Amino acid sequence: MTRYLAGRLLGLVPTLLIVAVLVFLFVHLLPGDPARLAAGPDAGPETVELVRRDLGLDLPLPQQFVRFFGHALRGDFGLSIRSKRPVATEIAERFWPTLLLTVAAMAWSVLLGLALGMACAVWRNRWPDRVGMTLAVSGISLPSFALGMLLMQLFSVRLGWLPTVGADSWRHYVLPSLTLGAGVAAVMARFTRSAFIDVLQEDYVRTARAKGLGEPMVVVKHGLRNALIPVVTMMGLQFGFLLGGSIVVEVVFNWPGMGRLLVDAVEMRDYPVIQALVLLFSLEFILINLVVDVLYAIINPTIRFK
Incomplete structure (x- = not known):
């Protein structure tokens, strides 16, 4: 039973990695610009671009994924674009x-x-x-x-x-x-x-x-x-x-x-x-x-x- 549990727990890693890749790609295929939403409807192009760089959305997708998954392994899911609070705090509440x-x-x-x-x-x-x-x-x-x-x-x-x-x-x-x-x-x-x-x-x-x-x-x-x-x-x-x-x-x-x-x-x-x-x-x-x-x-x- 111990060996079985250890094997199943080790199997979490590749499964979650596959899920993370699929979720990451799906989320970035959603219509709409999160930088524009975060900046507000009255923000100019320069402000939107500053928000995009601040959120890391100006980076290539592979680099964004590596950054996201690396932080996720440490339990850091970043800040919510909507509330500017840590995501972990939002979910915990x-x-x-x-x-x-x-x-x-x-x-x-x-x-x-x-x-x-x-x-x-x-x-x-x-x-x-x-x-x-x-x-x-x-x-x-x-x-x-x-x-x-x-x-x-x-x-x-x-x-x-x-x-x-x-x-x-x-x-x-x-x-x-x-x-x-x-x-x-x-x-x-x-x-x-x-x-x-x-x-x-x-x-x-x-x-x-x-x-x-x-x-x-x-x-x-x-x-x-x-x-x-x-x-x-x-x-x-x-x-x-x-x-x-x-x-x-x-x-x-x-x-x-x-x-x-x-x-x-x-x-x-x-x-x-x-x-x-x-x-x-x-x-x-x-x-x-x-x-x-x-x-x-x-x-x-x-x-x-x-």
Whole structure:
């Protein structure tokens, strides 16, 4: 396991290098002149040129990339073109609201998805299964921005129960987490149902029933643990998608997180912030996949990495 972890961690370097090159090229292909945006609409050509030299945008692209990647290895992503503050400081202020929102959405969606998927598998092709899968398909089909506006209209505008903007208390997390986690809950329910149906048809499950074990014991003790292997994979992927896919929800609820920061950075052509955020999202995906692989061995000790 130690050798496996060391190999995976070493594999981060070339992966992040490839991502950094792609992000750097993509960002510089965006239309618009960041020097002009930073200087202001009333600035003259001389002022714009001074700003371009100050930002290092007058250098050739290969030299700009070497400069960017060298500083990134030291944790220095430069200054934000928009706010003139260090990029690391900008991201640090927005990181925790996004992480807490993602954890809240993931927690309720996983619990609900697992319970719904298990119930649908146990009562397969009966009314609980049909109702559960109808809800799952509805959760997948409804866009997150539409669900968010619907929840705001119902619980904030009409009933006045919950706030719509800000992240000051737990009440501010309710609507955004419901909006963000609805699709994940639906995916988890469908995936859990499929995995449980396969597990409940295995010989060891029939043997457990033949020994006289109750159905709850068979489902939870013998079925759940063996069905969790593919489900954990989906959980890890969905958590990564939530971190990166919270952009729409954060815009709808004006959430002070990294997704909102990324949208503002793209609008202002804030190259340093865009590059740092995309690299951070890529690193999160890689680390989440590594954690999922390690969880395999915890859930099922028969799995060994070579």
